[in-house]
Amino acid sequence: MLKVKAGDLDKMGLLFERYHRALFAFLYHSTGQAAHSEDLVQTVFYRMLKYRHTFTEVGEYRTWMYHLARNVLIDAAKKNQRMVYQADVTAMSEKIISEPAADIQLEKKQESENLHAALAKLSPEYREVLVLSRFQELSYQEIADILGTSEGNIKVRVHRAMKELKSIYLSDRAI
Template sequence: MLRVKAGDLDKMGLLFERYNRPLFAFFYHMTHKRDVSEDLVQNVFYRMLKYKHAFTGEGEFRTWMYHLARNILNDSVKQNRSSDHYDVSEMADKLGGGTLADEGFEKREDVDFLHKAMAGLSDDYREVLVLSRFQEMKYDEIAKVLNINEGTVKVRVHRALGELKKKFFTNERR
């Protein structure tokens, strides 16, 4: 990004090749809309070019990129107020380590219900799950992206998983 900032715009293609898929996955898990996610990825790269002067190189590029991505997603949600669908078809593999990864996910109805449960989480909880489980970011990276401390990230992930389990395994399911 520092080379792009210095005027070598050809390097933007390299950044696009490296980061377009992870950005698409982030947006798709947050919106569950392929076309919207593709547009949002394009907006991130447009803003990278527009605000290249703002990248100082002191922090990680990925953190700066996800700050842009979150701002673009928030802008999109405010404009559309219709982002209430989330993709969790691979949630069993990604969440792992608990009862959610059990054999119950073999049934399509379980996946459908988990999809609804994920959509029912607050934006804060859903976001930390997407960043930690789908984007495979470490807690310290998420803390930088969200501009909160690492302990808060750990608490949010723990509570988000608890909420998801509660929604999935309680009477709300029936």
């Protein structure tokens, strides 16, 4: 990113190749909409170019990237007034399932749909920290830097989010 900041814009393609999948996964898990997430990925990389002068050597590139992605999500939510999590579970479930046995495939697909339904019921703040910590595998310190808070606060949020997700997931299964 330092080379991009210095004016070598060709290096942006390399950054895109390295990080667009992880960024898409973060945005997809935050919105539940594949096409919308693809658009948001493009917006994030556009903003990286536009605001490349704000990147500093102090922080890690991924932290800066996810901070921009989070801002893009917030802006999209404001623009759409209220962004509703709407999982495109059929497309994602088919990618996840790779077992040959039909009953195992069906069970995995159902579990995936149940998990996405439970994620949809979480507050955006809880869904965000879970996606960053569990799906994107960022450290608590990196998440704290992205969200502008302390590592301890993030640990508490993740714990509470997992507790609420478990409660929602189990209550949905009981129905």
